[in-house]
Amino acid sequence: MRWTLKPAPDKEKIEKLAQDLQVDSTIANVLFQRNIETFEDAKNFFRPSLDAIHDPFLMKDMDAAVARIETAIANNENILVYGDYDVDGTTSVSLVASYLKTITPNIATYIPDRYAEGYGVSYLGIDFAHDNDFSLIIALDCGIKAIEKVSYASEKNIDFIICDHHKPGPEIPKAVAVLNAKREDCTYPFDELCGCGVGFKLIQALGVSRDQTIEDFVPYLDLVATAIAADIVPMNGENRVLAYYGLQVINQNPRNGIKAIIHQTKKTVLTITDVVFIIAPRINAAGRIKHGNYAVELLTEMDFDSAVEFAASIEIFNADRKELDKRITNEALIQIIDNKEEERFSSVVFQEDWHKGVIGIVASRLIEKYYRPTLVFTKSGDKLAASARSIKGFDVYNALEECSEFIEQFGGHKYAAGLTLLPENYQNFKNKFEAVVERTIDKKLLTPEITIDAAIDLSEITPKFFRIIQQMAPFGPMNMKPTFTSTCVRDNGYGKQVGADKTHLKLTVFQGENQKTYNAIGFNLGAKMALVNDEFDIVYALDENEWNGRKTVQLLLKDLK
Structure with missing residues (x-):
């Protein structure tokens, strides 16, 4: 381990803050390192206020999104709420669908199958919408790169509203509205919302014309806090306020699905760490082992006894997930040793029968052993699919961009991404990725800090x-x-x-x-x-x-x- 002591801020400023807050200088120092430099900053930090939640209409396209949904409601159109199969996706779908159902009955949800459809918006999902007379799809936690899919839907007279937080590509899909604070042309004051956070802004905006205030939306924050914790987005700005109040909901009056999970764990008061290690893996296990629909059904279940039954099934999925993750990690470690790859700058492993639902976890486990950017591949249909995980300070998304000649499709963040490629390109990709990492990584990053x-x-x-x-x-x-x-x-x-x-x-x-x-x-x-x-x-x-x-x-x- 590298031990790095953060540089101490200006001594006089620390002493002044310590005096203003009546705390010792160590506490003042820790606050300063979090950009809390005045009494007012500290008040906002220690007493997060719902007043700090931004106006949703500051987000580009929000007015268009709300107008299209209002038209759909007025015309009795069927709306399909579509989201990814991970925690951020399933909580987003549960949040938006449960709110819309308070306004109109014409709402259904759709989670793509991890194995048959893969990540993000799928042609199968659009066909399902067309066959079942849906004229509007709200895509959550995905869609920012679905250029062709949105065009395909449009040919079938299906409109799209995209709510995403992943990095946009050079082209934005031609949807009715694309809500993503990371868009270069979006001036929303906070660009680190998770997918469920963007979904929350959408329902908050829909509530404005219904004379609803931010207090009316607090009950939905248990879902938002769970997504913030699971997606490991920055815990500052608006996220911190949403997570702070969401944790209160989780501990005082959570929805039945979350209550049922907590009920099984015998925990009394949950911290954000408990959300990461207790609630999130169980919600994730549904999409990993069976189907993400289980998670949405659990999170939208109105009857507590039924929620307990769902939670019990998900508990079994989670136990299966642990077994798989342990076995595959061991097989991957053996592969690295057998191929004499311990000294490389990256880990790239592949076995065609590895379970697609746990390769992301396995990538994280491999980083615990060999601290370096890591990809774990498995067979998915006629392609290979991988989960990529990175180490602190290294942008794996940029590294993948440099290898794009060998990749069919990829998306994600600085520290986590997913991709597919053709089997014949695997070895070339592996060699190129290793070369890119070796050339671009600061070697000291390979020792955990x-x-x-x-x-x-x-x-x-x-x-x-x-x-x-x-x-x-x-x-x-x-x-x-x-x-x-x-x-x-x-x-x-x-x-x-x-x-x-x-x-x-x-x-x-x-x-x-x-x-x-x-x-x-x-x-x-x-x-x-x-x-x-x-x-x-x-x-x-x-x-x-x-x-x-x-x-x-x-x-x-x-x-x-």
């Missing part, structure tokens, strides 16, 4: 200090949980490796003459037990541990040396 907010003494960790850190949640990109380093700490002699295969580290640490001890847990750091025999330095975040009804602060170790 821990960015540290501040160096502190353990004695600074008081109940008040911890309470303020907790109030900085929800955490995510651009507002990560603060990370600290403390030097020359010792273990009290009872440190040990824990876990079934001794992979984790459990320590009780103290520093200098101060004999106050702090419990520390280091997941997957068991191999570093040898460093614990004398003074050592640690990097950690702060966490709350609950044992026998008693809550204590513990250090969540990220590394030690």
Whole structure:
């Protein structure tokens, strides 16, 4: 691991902020690093307000989108709400469809089959719309590159409204409206909404003529918060406000589907991390193992007992997903070793029987072992399909653009993308991708980096200090949980490796003459037990541990040396 201490902001400014807020200078320093520089900034950060939600009509094409939907409602047209099969797509569809059903009964939903249709808008989906007399399709979390598909629909007298957040290509589809804050000609003040966030702006805009205020839309924010967490979009600006209120809905009055998932886990209060690791994988498992429709049915179910039954089925899909992901990861690791590819700058692996639903997870697992840009391919019809994942600081989308001569289709973000190619192009693509990564990557990026907010003494960790850190949640990109380093700490002699295969580290640490001890847990750091025999330095975040009804602060170790 590379330990990088963030540069400390101007000392006088920090002292002033600390004084204004009545907090210590470490807290002021952490806030400054999040661009919170004044009392007003801090107030907006610690007390997110629904007033900070932007006017949806600031988004280009929003007026056209709303006008077309209103016409469809007035004319009793059938509207098909179409979305991708991942968490962002299925929550978007659930959100927009459940709102539209409060206005008109002529609403149906469509999630493409991961295997038969693949990612995004499909010809099969458009044919389904045509055969069933739908004259308007609202595409969510996809569609920004569906140039030919939108033309095909238009020949069949089907209009499109696209709500997407993926990077647009050089041409925008000729739809009735294309809502995407990443469009170069869109001046919407925040361009990091997820797909469900764009869907939320659409229903918010539809509510204006119905005299609905932002408060009327708060019940939908459990879906938006789930999508924000799962899609790993920046946790600042409008996203942070939506996630903050969405978490409150999840914890106080969630829709039946989310309540049913929580009901199975026996959790009482969920953080954004719980949403990422408990709710999102279960919603995702439906599209990965069976069909994304299951997730939409779960998330729109009005009867709690039925939702519990859906959640139980999805729990089985999730268990199957875990098994598959473990097996395929092992096969991929063996392939890398057998092909003597441990020293490359990228990992590109392929096996035709790998389950398409888990290759994205497998790519992330491979990065845990070989920290470098990674693609995992499987057979999909007569083509090969891959999930690409990247490492901090390297834009995999740009790298794929450089290999486009060998690719049939691709789309995504800086750190995650999907693509298809013809089998005969696989080896050429693999060679080219490796060459592009080797040429363009800053070699230091190949060592994982821990960015540290501040160096502190353990004695600074008081109940008040911890309470303020907790109030900085929800955490995510651009507002990560603060990370600290403390030097020359010792273990009290009872440190040990824990876990079934001794992979984790459990320590009780103290520093200098101060004999106050702090419990520390280091997941997957068991191999570093040898460093614990004398003074050592640690990097950690702060966490709350609950044992026998008693809550204590513990250090969540990220590394030690």
